Amino acid sequence: MALIELTGISKTYHTGQMDHPALDGITIAIEPARLVTFVGPSGSGKTTLLNIIGCMDKPTAGEVRVAGMRTDTLNRRQAAAFRGGHLGFIFQSFNLIPVLSVYENVEYPLIMINPTPAPERRERVLRVLEAVGMTEHRDKRPDQVSGGQKQRVAVARALVTNPQVVLADEPTANLDQKTAQRIIALMRQMRDAFGTTFIFSTHDPRIVEHADEIHTLEDGRLVKENHDATGGAAHA
Amino acid sequence: MRSIFKIAFRNMTRYKRRTILTSLLIILGVTMVVLFSGLAGSVKSMMVGIITDSNLGHLQIHKRGYVSSIDTLPLNLNMNAKGYENATAALERTAGVESFAPRLKLGAVLSNFVESTNVRLTAVDPAKEPLVCPGLASRLVGAPEGTPDSLLEPGQIIIPQKVANGIGIKPGDTVVLVATNRDGSVNGMQFTVSRLIEDIMGPSGKDAYMHIDDARSLLRTEKGEVSEIVLRVNPEADLIHVSKQIENALGEFKNKQDKPAFEVHTWADLSPFANIANMIDLLIITVKIVMIAIVLISVLNVMLMSVFERIREIGTIAAMGTPPVKILALFVAEGFCLGLLGTATGIVLGVAGLLGIKASHVTFSFGRMDNLLLRPDINLTELAIIAAMVLAASALAALQPAWKASRMEPVDALGHV
Numbered sequence: 001m002a003l004i005e006l007t008g009i010s011k012t013y014h015t016g017q018m019d020h021p022a023l024d025g026i027t028i029a030i031e032p033a034r035l036v037t038f039v040g041p042s043g044s045g046k047t048t049l050l051n052i053i054g055c056m057d058k059p060t061a062g063e064v065r066v067a068g069m070r071t072d073t074l075n076r077r078q079a080a081a082f083r084g085g086h087l088g089f090i091f092q093s094f095n096l097i098p099v100l101s102v103y104e105n106v107e108y109p110l111i112m113i114n115p116t117p118a119p120e121r122r123e124r125v126l127r128v129l130e131a132v133g134m135t136e137h138r139d140k141r142p143d144q145v146s147g148g149q150k151q152r153v154a155v156a157r158a159l160v161t162n163p164q165v166v167l168a169d170e171p172t173a174n175l176d177q178k179t180a181q182r183i184i185a186l187m188r189q190m191r192d193a194f195g196t197t198f199i200f201s202t203h204d205p206r207i208v209e210h211a212d213e214i215h216t217l218e219d220g221r222l223v224k225e226n227h228d229a230t231g232g233a234a235h236a
Numbered sequence: 237m238r239s240i241f242k243i244a245f246r247n248m249t250r251y252k253r254r255t256i257l258t259s260l261l262i263i264l265g266v267t268m269v270v271l272f273s274g275l276a277g278s279v280k281s282m283m284v285g286i287i288t289d290s291n292l293g294h295l296q297i298h299k300r301g302y303v304s305s306i307d308t309l310p311l312n313l314n315m316n317a318k319g320y321e322n323a324t325a326a327l328e329r330t331a332g333v334e335s336f337a338p339r340l341k342l343g344a345v346l347s348n349f350v351e352s353t354n355v356r357l358t359a360v361d362p363a364k365e366p367l368v369c370p371g372l373a374s375r376l377v378g379a380p381e382g383t384p385d386s387l388l389e390p391g392q393i394i395i396p397q398k399v400a401n402g403i404g405i406k407p408g409d410t411v412v413l414v415a416t417n418r419d420g421s422v423n424g425m426q427f428t429v430s431r432l433i434e435d436i437m438g439p440s441g442k443d444a445y446m447h448i449d450d451a452r453s454l455l456r457t458e459k460g461e462v463s464e465i466v467l468r469v470n471p472e473a474d475l476i477h478v479s480k481q482i483e484n485a486l487g488e489f490k491n492k493q494d495k496p497a498f499e500v501h502t503w504a505d506l507s508p509f510a511n512i513a514n515m516i517d518l519l520i521i522t523v524k525i526v527m528i529a530i531v532l533i534s535v536l537n538v539m540l541m542s543v544f545e546r547i548r549e550i551g552t553i554a555a556m557g558t559p560p561v562k563i564l565a566l567f568v569a570e571g572f573c574l575g576l577l578g579t580a581t582g583i584v585l586g587v588a589g590l591l592g593i594k595a596s597h598v599t600f601s602f603g604r605m606d607n608l609l610l611r612p613d614i615n616l617t618e619l620a621i622i623a624a625m626v627l628a629a630s631a632l633a634a635l636q637p638a639w640k641a642s643r644m645e646p647v648d649a650l651g652h653v
Contacts, residue, residue: 056555056647076645077560084557091650095552099246111239113557157556 001068002029003164003197004053009062011048011220022048023059024220030199030213032164035191037208038201040217046201047169049217053199054087054167055079067164084113088158090168090200094150096142096157103129103138106156114161128156131193132186148179152186159190166190168200172207184210240562244569247542248577254538255574261534262578262626263585265527269622270586272523274614275593279600280516282608283509289371291436292503293337293466295479297323300491300499302463303506309343309356309463311418315498317460319489323498324465326485332473333482337364338462340451344415346395346444351403355396357413358443359451362387368468378407378432387445392430394445400432407431413446417455425454475502524622528629531578535571535633543567543637550641551649564635564642571634572627579626583619590614 011023023045030036038046051057052064055071056079064072067086074082083089096105107125110116116124129135132152137145142153151171158166168187172180184207187198208214216224248255288294302313315323320338327333340359345352366372366387373387377397388394393413395405405411407429414424427446435442452459469478482500489497504510543550554563590612598610 051647054555056645056650080554080557080559082557083555084559087557089552089555091552093548095548095650097243097549097553099243099250108553109556112553112562113559 003032003067004028004030004199005063005065006049006053007063007065009049009052009059009064011045011052011057012060022220023052026062026220026222028215028222028225030197032197033191033195034197034212035188035210036197036199036213036215037211038199038215038217039203039205039208041203043219044217045220046203046217048220050167050169050199050201053165054089055083084109084161086164088161088163088166088196090151090154090158090166090171092170092173094142094147094154094174096150096153098142101139101141102134102145102153105142105153106160109157109161124160125156128160131159131190132156146179147175148182151175151179151183155183155186155190159194159196162194163196165197165199168198170202171200172202172204180204180207181210240565240569241573244566244573247566247570248573251542254541255577258534258538258574259578259581262531262575262630263582265530266579266582266622266626267586267589269523269527270583270614270619271589271612273520273618273622274586274590274612275610276516276520277614277618278610278612280513282611284503284513286371286436287507287509288369288503290369290375291372292506293368294469294475294503295467295482296501296503296506297327297465297467297482297486298463298499298501300495300497303499303501309341311342311455311457314340314457314461314463315465317458319497320460320462320465322489323486327465327467327482330478330481330485332470332478334468334470335364335367336465336467337361337368338448339365339464339466340448340455340457340461341443341463342415342451342455344413344454346399346403347412347414348403348405348409349412353399353403355399355413356443357446357451359446359448360388361448362389365466368466375434375436376431377434379430388430388447390447390450391427392447393427394431394433395429396442396444397432397434398442399444400429405429413454415454417457421456423454423456425450524625527622528625531575531626531629532633535574535630536636538574539567539571539634539637542570543641546641547644547649547652550644551646551652554644555646555650560642564638567638567641568631568634571638572631574634575627575630578630579623582626583623587614587619 006026006028009023009026010021013020013022026049038049040046048057052059053066055074058072062072063070069082071079071082097108100108103125106129107121110121110124126135129138132155134149134152134156137149142150145153172183175183188210190196191198202208214226215222299313299315299319302310305313324336327336338361342357342359344355344357346355376394393411400406409429410426411429412424412426414422416422427450433445452461469475479500479502486498486500487496491497550563593610593612599607600610601608
């Protein structure tokens with residue numbers, strides 16, 4: 001059974017008298033422990049699709065199943081609980097909480113979202129910080145580390161709850177080429193270590209080649225799918 | 237909960253200048269309220285203490301109809317000996333009554349053989365009166381050398397200071413009192429001025445004092461006749477409760493119209509100062525309302541700005557799965573922390589101010605009373621009430637912005653520019 005199943009997903013935004021279709025009949029199945037990218041030009045519907053998978057938006061039509069649960073019918077509170085229990089998020093602008101240290105940012109989901117006993121919490125935070133190579137910076141505030149390091153912290157924060165899926169919207173857009181490559185490598189490494197499925201949107205072709213699956217979107221439609229069972233994407 | 241407060245406190249330090257300015261407003265409000273409550277409350281308590289301890293007592297019992305005619309000191313509305321006995325028997329049975337004393341009130345002409353003037357007199361039992369009005373002795377001045385400590389001896393009179401100054405009487409002088417009794421016959425007696433007495437505000441505040449036995453002789457009344465019974469209530473007893481108990485106990489005694497024979501009045505019923513005391517209470521409440529308004533507006537303002545500036549951050553934590561109720565708690569806790577900081581500092585400054593005023597021995601005048609020492613004080617209960625009000629107002633003010641934050645859709649919040 002697929003980890004994520006999207007069936008006939010459509011999304012239309014209504015602005016005044018105008019309808020703006022963002023997604024049109026998307027059907028995808030994503031298996032566990034995959035590195036999946038959605039590529040396409042701006043406005044192609046990548047972010048909307050990620051938001052729907054991430055239970056932050058609802059499709060106008062179609063059905064969404066994540067980890068066996070129908071998620072397009074959840075209310076706000078249920079959706080928040082589902083996100084906290086099953087999903088992790090990485091943002092383009094890192095979105096770390098500036099008043100918390102690196103350690104506290106990673107610890108945040110284990111306090112506020114999935115309350116975890118202190119000894120286990122500490123063990124898990126230190127484990128993911130070590131995995132992303134940020135242990136020595138644990139006491140620094142976000143404004144005291146570089147952009148690449150911030151995104152490493154964001155990856156650690158997304159992984160600390162052991163989510164089945166991590167969603168990343170343009171995670172490398174604010175990073176230079178070298179740092180972006182490192183972050184993608186880190187995601188692959190985490191996929192292998194924790195069995196997590198990473199789904200990210202990008203239009204940067206230089207990092208796409210590291211994905212297991214590449215789904216190309218244009219005008220809200222899925223126009224191409226490339227799969228590589230060995231862990232690297234096959235070029236179309 | 238600890239983590240929520242930790243994050244809330246850290247968020248307060250994010251915009252230090254704004255936090256300091258808001259806290260200063262709250263500190264100002266709390267300090268103002270503590271100072272005002274301490275000063276006004278103490279002045280009120282002191283004035284009530286002066287009035288009750290040196291003149292009115294806590295409660296008074298009269299024959300029905302006496303108080304409404306008190307300006308004429310109606311002798312025909314005095315209690316007879318039987319009535320006094322009935323009333324005192326009821327008082328003996330009432331819990332909370334510490335002591336009581338009889339008084340006979342009359343009007344008379346006072347003469348020093350050169351000039352004369354009208355005076356109101358309160359005739360007291362010198363053994364019992366200090367028990368109901370322990371502050372009376374402190375109003376007495378000008379006792380000649382060798383005057384005994386007792387309040388009054390038979391044949392002595394205490395004259396109001398201003399009356400004495402007006403017609404040139406001093407302690408040791410001989411004066412004559414001429415009074416008309418209830419039958420209309422006139423009688424005169426000679427007295428020695430033992431002391432003078434300072435005026436205080438309120439009814440009977442400018443009365444002369446004489447021995448109750450002398451008054452009965454002067455008026456040729458029956459033994460045991462009194463105009464009023466003055467009571468002192470135990471400090472731990474509730475005045476109104478004791479008053480009701482006495483009313484119930486005296487309720488069995490009826491007059492010829494089958495109505496209660498006695499009336500019970502608290503000091504507040506008898507003294508116009510009760511209205512001033514109520515005004516002081518009203519002023520304290522007004523100042524507290526102003527303080528709450530300051531807290532509400534300043535915390536609401538700062539929290540609205542805080543939410544507006546952190547929309548993307550709210551979107552981030554909401555996207556990660558933070559339950560809406562915890563987002564709400566984060567912002568309410570932030571408002572609460574702002575209030576806590578202001579309250580703690582304000583209370584410290586306010587109490588320090590009160591102690592400073594106390595230490596500087598400031599005196600003031602009230603009515604005809606001069607050199608009253610200002611002794612501001614505030615009790616822990618009052619401080620706790622002020623703190624609770626500010627903290628509740630802070631949390632309440634933060635509630636609307638917090639609610640707004642908790643209702644944000646993560647998609648919209650993350651897309652906010």
